[in-house]
Amino acid sequence: MRAEPVPVAVLISGGGSNLAAILEAGRSPDCPYRVAVVASNRPDAGGLAHAVAAGVPVEVIDHRPFAGDRASHEREIDARLRAHGVELVVLAGYMRVLTPWLVERWAGRMLNIHPSLLPKYPGLDTHARAIAAGDAEAGCTVHLVTAGVDEGPVLDQARVPVLANDTPESLAARVLAAEHQLYPKVLARLAAGLAPDA
Ligand code: GRF
DSSP: OOOEEEEEEEEEEOOOOHHHHHHHHSSSSSSSEEEEEEEEEEETTTHHHHHHHHTTOOOEEOSSSTTTHHHHHHHHHHHHHTTTTOOOEESSSOOOOOOHHHHHHHTSSSSESSSSSSTTTOOSOOHHHHHTTTOOOEEEEEEESSSTTTTEEEEEEEEEEOEEEEEOOOOHHHHHHHHHHHHHHHHHHHHHSOOOOO
C-alpha cells in the first residue's frame, strides 16, 4: 500500500447518502483513499452539503449550458477531476449516462453502485421489479464502469431479504443501508490495490 491515500472524486446528482458514507469512512486515519473533490451535474444536489461540511472541494458542472453536447460536458468533467489529481472516480447516484470516451479514459478506475444484484435488473425501478418478480433476495452491486450501462465487471455485492409486506420504498431503504456499508469497503479495497506509481 502507498504511504499517501489515493485521491478520489465522487460524482453525484442527488442526495448523496453514499457520498456521506464514503466521506465518513474516509475519516479513519488508515483509510487508503481520500475524497479530493465532489462533482455534481446539478447545482441543487443535496449531497453537495456533505462535501462542504467535510471541507472537500466541490465542482458543479451543470450539464444544461452544454445543451446536449455530452462530449464537451464530459471534457469539462475530465479536466476538473484531473486538476484535483484524482486517480479513481466514484459514481454515487450520478444520473447521467456517460459516453464511451469518458468511460475509456478512466477504464478500471471508475466504479458505480447499482441497487440490484446485477446482472438482474439493470436500469431503473429495480426494487419494484424485484418485488414484482417475487424475489426472496435483493441487494446492491459495486462494479467497474464500462460503456454498457450497469454492465461492467462486478467487484462485490451485498444481499438483503425481501420481506412479505415490502413496498419499493421499504426495500429501497434496506438496500440503501447495505450500499452505505458496501461502497466504502469496495472503494478502500480498490484504492489499497492501486500500484504506487499509478
Ligand atoms: C443509490 O440507490 C444508488 O444505488 C443509485 O443511486 C442512488 C443514490 O443514492 N446509483 P444517494 O444519492 O447516494 O443517496
